[in-house]
Amino acid sequence: MSSKGLGTASVGLVSAVFIGVSCIAPAYTLSGALGPTASAVGDHLPAILLVGFIPMLLVAVGYRELNAAMPDSGTTFYWGTRAFGPWIGWMGGWGLLAATILVLSNLAGVAVTFFYLMVAQIADDPSLAELANNVPINIATCFVFMVAACYISYRGVEATKMVQYILVTFQVIVLLWFAVAAYRQVFDGTAFDPTSVQLEWFNPLGVDSLSAFAAGVSLSVFIYWGWDVVLTMSEESTDSASTPGKAATATIFVIVTLYLLVATATLAFAGTGEGEYGLGNTDIQMNIFGALAGPVMGPFAILMSIAVLASSTASLQSTFVSPARTLLAMGHYGALPRRFASVTPRFQSPGYATIVSAVISFGFYAIMRVLSEAVLWDTIAALGMMVCFYYGITALACVWYFRRTAMRSARTIFTQIVCPLLGGVALIAFFVKTSIDSIDPEFGSGSELFGVGLVFLLGATVLLLGVVVMFVMARRYPEFFRDGLASEEEPLVLEN
Amino acid sequence: MNGIRYLVAYRPHERGEDALSLAVTLAQSFGADLDLVFVVREHSPFAPAYPPVGREEPIIAEQARGWLDAAAATVPLDIEVRTHVRFAPSVAEGLMAAADELDAALVVLGAGSAGLVRRHELGGVASVMLHRSNRPVALVPRGYRAPGGIECIDCAVGLRPGGQELVDEAVEVAARRQLPLRVITMVDVDGIGTTDDTDGSEEVAAGRDVTDDRAGVAGVLTYVSGLLDAAEATHGAPAYTEIVPARGGIEAAVSSVSWSGASVLLVGSSRVAEPRRFFLGSTVHAMLRTLTVPVIAVPDGSHLDEPTGPIGVPGAGGKSAKKKTKKKLKKLKKLKKREERR
Numbered sequence: 001m002s003s004k005g006l007g008t009a010s011v012g013l014v015s016a017v018f019i020g021v022s023c024i025a026p027a028y029t030l031s032g033a034l035g036p037t038a039s040a041v042g043d044h045l046p047a048i049l050l051v052g053f054i055p056m057l058l059v060a061v062g063y064r065e066l067n068a069a070m071p072d073s074g075t076t077f078y079w080g081t082r083a084f085g086p087w088i089g090w091m092g093g094w095g096l097l098a099a100t101i102l103v104l105s106n107l108a109g110v111a112v113t114f115f116y117l118m119v120a121q122i123a124d125d126p127s128l129a130e131l132a133n134n135v136p137i138n139i140a141t142c143f144v145f146m147v148a149a150c151y152i153s154y155r156g157v158e159a160t161k162m163v164q165y166i167l168v169t170f171q172v173i174v175l176l177w178f179a180v181a182a183y184r185q186v187f188d189g190t191a192f193d194p195t196s197v198q199l200e201w202f203n204p205l206g207v208d209s210l211s212a213f214a215a216g217v218s219l220s221v222f223i224y225w226g227w228d229v230v231l232t233m234s235e236e237s238t239d240s241a242s243t244p245g246k247a248a249t250a251t252i253f254v255i256v257t258l259y260l261l262v263a264t265a266t267l268a269f270a271g272t273g274e275g276e277y278g279l280g281n282t283d284i285q286m287n288i289f290g291a292l293a294g295p296v297m298g299p300f301a302i303l304m305s306i307a308v309l310a311s312s313t314a315s316l317q318s319t320f321v322s323p324a325r326t327l328l329a330m331g332h333y334g335a336l337p338r339r340f341a342s343v344t345p346r347f348q349s350p351g352y353a354t355i356v357s358a359v360i361s362f363g364f365y366a367i368m369r370v371l372s373e374a375v376l377w378d379t380i381a382a383l384g385m386m387v388c389f390y391y392g393i394t395a396l397a398c399v400w401y402f403r404r405t406a407m408r409s410a411r412t413i414f415t416q417i418v419c420p421l422l423g424g425v426a427l428i429a430f431f432v433k434t435s436i437d438s439i440d441p442e443f444g445s446g447s448e449l450f451g452v453g454l455v456f457l458l459g460a461t462v463l464l465l466g467v468v469v470m471f472v473m474a475r476r477y478p479e480f481f482r483d484g485l486a487s488e489e490e491p492l493v494l495e496n
Numbered sequence: 497m498n499g500i501r502y503l504v505a506y507r508p509h510e511r512g513e514d515a516l517s518l519a520v521t522l523a524q525s526f527g528a529d530l531d532l533v534f535v536v537r538e539h540s541p542f543a544p545a546y547p548p549v550g551r552e553e554p555i556i557a558e559q560a561r562g563w564l565d566a567a568a569a570t571v572p573l574d575i576e577v578r579t580h581v582r583f584a585p586s587v588a589e590g591l592m593a594a595a596d597e598l599d600a601a602l603v604v605l606g607a608g609s610a611g612l613v614r615r616h617e618l619g620g621v622a623s624v625m626l627h628r629s630n631r632p633v634a635l636v637p638r639g640y641r642a643p644g645g646i647e648c649i650d651c652a653v654g655l656r657p658g659g660q661e662l663v664d665e666a667v668e669v670a671a672r673r674q675l676p677l678r679v680i681t682m683v684d685v686d687g688i689g690t691t692d693d694t695d696g697s698e699e700v701a702a703g704r705d706v707t708d709d710r711a712g713v714a715g716v717l718t719y720v721s722g723l724l725d726a727a728e729a730t731h732g733a734p735a736y737t738e739i740v741p742a743r744g745g746i747e748a749a750v751s752s753v754s755w756s757g758a759s760v761l762l763v764g765s766s767r768v769a770e771p772r773r774f775f776l777g778s779t780v781h782a783m784l785r786t787l788t789v790p791v792i793a794v795p796d797g798s799h800l801d802e803p804t805g806p807i808g809v810p811g812a813g814g815k816s817a818k819k820k821t822k823k824k825l826k827k828l829k830k831l832k833k834r835e836e837r838r
Contacts, residue, residue, distance in 0.1 A: 011541045015542070019542060023544055023546050023547075023548070063548075071550055072550045072554075073555060075548075078550075096547075100547065156537070158540050158542075158543035159540075159542060161540070163542075226546050228548055315546055319547075321543075321549075322547055322549045325549045328552050329552070329555065343556050345508045345509045345512070345563065346509055348537050350552060
């Protein structure tokens with residue numbers, strides 16, 4: 001191991017799985033996405049969770065290839081530019097930024113909701129949980145969470161191995177507890193709407209419509225967003241030839257199993273009716289764990305609140321890193337003002353980019369909270385679209401970048417062309433389909449503005465805004481948009 | 497040039513400038529060359545970004561190269577300066593690895609983050625380095641700017657073990673560089689135990705274990721002067737030596753001594769023995785809060801000057817050296833008078 005180069009740290013199989021699961025933040029993700037997904041596909045929830053995984057996997061294969069060929073903190077922005085030129089690359093970067101800003105808002109929102117839920121459970125006073133619905137209090141609390149997470153990121157403080165192990169273990173235990181408790185009530189007959197598990201739940205073809213299917217898949221893309229970190233750890237793994245493959249397989253297995261268990265348990269416990277705790281009840285779809293943890297887990301429901309709160313606050317912090325690094329790279333390559341490339345010498349973090357991310361995320365959350373009564377739901381739906389968009393671009397960039405060299409071997413044809421092409425086309429198709437459907441004001445939570453669905457406004461406006469900003473940047477920094485990233489310019493890897 | 501090299505932990509930051517300033521002064525006084533090092537902290541694989549994005553360390557490294565080049569350009573031409581960017585899981589680890597690799601005789605650090613008043617405040621990096629480095633570490637007080645040359649060596653020594661090695665090193669450096677030497681000893685902290693500093697009194701207990709029979713001010717002074725004599729017997733006598741008893745608890749003792757901006761204070765490092773880790777945690781830490789001069793923590797058995805190299809300050813042979821020494825002596829006597837008037 002050299003003291004000069006990057007990547008001296010190494011992780012084994014178990015650590016890699018823990019990292020993969022921690023990145024997905026299962027307690028937060030399920031809490032945010034289970035309801036909206038159930039609302040889209042009803043009792044075919046398990047089917048969508050199984051199927052939604054596939055495009056993600058296909059894209060991740062291409063992502064890994066790009067990362068191996070051009071490791072750069074700009075990722076989608078960098079690869080998109082190298083493959084398709086500066087304009088598409090810039091928009092890919094914007095998609096990534098938009099997705100992370102959306103997820104930051106959502107994470108903060110979930111953290112606030114579960115914070116007051118936890119306070120209410122501790123004080124044994126349900127009225128305290130209502131504080132989360134008070135818009136000014138909610139926004140103020142969110143501000144505190146955001147500032148804290150931003151400060152930690154700015155200082156460059158990182159979670160340690162122990163913290164991640166505890167967080168992941170705790171989340172998994174609580175989710176399993178929830179699933180087992182739900183099943184027990186189903187068998188005891190004390191569940192809200194005891195329903196036996198049916199094979200049909202796992203049949204993706206049984207989903208009513210293509211729209212529902214597309215909406216479900218874009219949501220499950222969000223649900224699985226993040227596990228692919230396991231694949232990019234290849235250089236760091238102790239046995240880099242086989243660990244990443246094994247780690248990815250193990251992580252996928254753990255996550256899919258966990259999600260299916262929780263999803264089927266929830267369905268079996270609550271059914272899809274529109275009653276008080278039914279998954280068809282739009283009131284509880286926004287926050288399924290918040291509504292169901294009590295009836296399912298009894299006095300131990302507070303554990304679920306703690307798990308979701310811990311998972312969302314931890315993710316809040318690690319999510320600040322993502323847009324900050326993308327902004328840093330875009331600034332570095334001259335696609336954004338140079339200030340974004342500035343690094344604080346003391347903490348070695350992209351300070352300016354981190355603060356800008358926090359300001360935009362908070363501003364976005366505050367506006368959304370005022371506009372929409374179902375802010376968490378709408379941001380999740382828009383987020384799914386945005387992830388489809390930028391992952392789609394990434395996958396297609398992989399195909400285009402390797403289009404000539406990949407033909408050398410069957411393996412590279414498969415990993416660099418076939419997988420990313422299928423995954424990329426699928427994600428872009430789901431993105432387009434969901435975008436069109438979301439124009440309908442009835443889409444998702446049913447929030448609307450000027451007679452147009454809020455999710456569409458969120459998704460389309462954010463992307464359109466990106467186009468506008470891109471043209472402004474093109475006027476101010478014509479060099480990048482004229483020359484792009486010349487092919488001679490190697491990505492910033494360390495030769496030192 | 498006698499081949500010794502000092503490592504500067506540089507950052508384009510006030511603290512980094514402090515470090516560079518002292519390093520240049522030391523390098524000129526001791527004829528050393530400089531290695532400017534910036535350690536890029538590698539992200540832990542256990543703290544991945546969500547969603548996954550690439551790593552930004554290469555961009556930081558590229559910026560760091562620019563910072564180092566700019567800093568190197570400010571170093572006087574008679575000092576050879578090299579720049580290095582290193583990667584490590586922590587800055588302290590990276591600095592220690594670089595110090596080993598470059599065989600640095602001294603690691604110069606800007607002393608961490610700071611309150612507004614205190615000059616020295618141990619940052620995380622400095623704390624780790626002080627406890628774990630096997631090479632001398634220089635801590636630079638906040639806002640330190642070079643006086644033009646080192647004119648005096650101070651050395652803080654007490655009853656704790658390892659004092660002889662430290663005095664040896666101080667005497668050797670002072671003798672070779674023809675600098676006056678002051679041995680500062682905190683008689684009250686070490687000897688009597690009437691102290692206003694709780695940390696200090698625990699230290700006294702530790703000191704007493706070692707030297708029951710040497711309690712009391714006179715005992716301390718005799719003991720220290722014994723160390724000095726022994727060192728002079730081995731390494732030769734510096735131009736001027738003086739034992740300065742500092743009175744009161746740690747902070748009072750530190751402020752009872754008049755410090756010259758052109759001196760460095762050598763202290764023992766707590767690296768080796770676990771009990772002595774405490775020494776740095778309390779006495780030196782308390783000293784650092786009040787001190788306005790650079791402190792060099794010297795682990796046992798390490799040398800911040802070339803131990804076997806040719807003796808002599810560059811450009812200071814013969815007459816001019818004697819003149820210089822006289823000037824320094826005068827200055828020191830002035831300091832002493834000021835002290836006595838207190």
